[in-house]
Amino acid sequence: MARSRRLSRLEKLLFRLESQLAVLAFVARQIEGRPGVVFELGLGKGRTYDHLRERLPGREIFVFEREVDTNPWRMPDPAHLVMGEMAETLPAMAQAWAGRVVLAHSDVGSFDPAHNAAMAALVSRLLPPALAPGALVVADLPLSLPGCEALALPEGAIDGRYFLYRRA
Numbered sequence: 022m023a024r025s026r027r028l029s030r031l032e033k034l035l036f037r038l039e040s041q042l043a044v045l046a047f048v049a050r051q052i053e054g055r056p057g058v059v060f061e062l063g064l065g066k067g068r069t070y071d072h073l074r075e076r077l078p079g080r081e082i083f084v085f086e087r088e089v090d091t092n093p094w095r096m097p098d099p100a101h102l103v104m105g106e107m108a109e110t111l112p113a114m115a116q117a118w119a120g121r122v123v124l125a126h127s128d129v130g131s132f133d134p135a136h137n138a139a140m141a142a143l144v145s146r147l148l149p150p151a152l153a154p155g156a157l158v159v160a161d162l163p164l165s166l167p168g169c170e171a172l173a174l175p176e177g178a179i180d181g182r183y184f185l186y187r188r189a
Contacts, residue, residue, distance in 0.1 A: 057123025067095025
């Protein structure tokens with residue numbers, strides 16, 4: 022039996038970005054015309070936030086970040102930038118927007134398995150109160166979201182590179 026080769030970091034990045042793009046296109050179509058706000062968990066370099074604001078014009082997007090490292094033109098306005106550790110900021114925002122988040126994108130993973138496990142547990146625990154019925158959650162890490170079901174990825178996305186959930 023032939024051994025399958027391990028993916029290089031470049032291939033992992035490519036497959037993750039292709040999957041992310043396919044999933045984001047799918048969810049943008051799914052929430053079209055539905056009221057609600059978007060939570061972007063993790064700003065990073067601002068690429069996904071920039072993509073979301075282009076694909077979801079007029080939609081309020083709240084961005085959570087502990088340390089900004091992006092170009093000024095990729096920054097949300099101060100009223101939509103939630104600065105600090107997510108363990109401290111997400112509970113208050115989940116309460117403030119309870120049941121009104123129609124889409125959440127969580128991109129908080131790293132190359133550290135312990136960090137990933139902790140962040141997946143944190144997002145899984147703190148995000149659900151914010152979600153509207155039928156809300157979609159897109160994540161770079163597998164989550165265990167109470168009240169949500171895992172969905173099959175749309176065409177163009179690769180299993181295991183991105184994850185998609187819907188609030189029941």
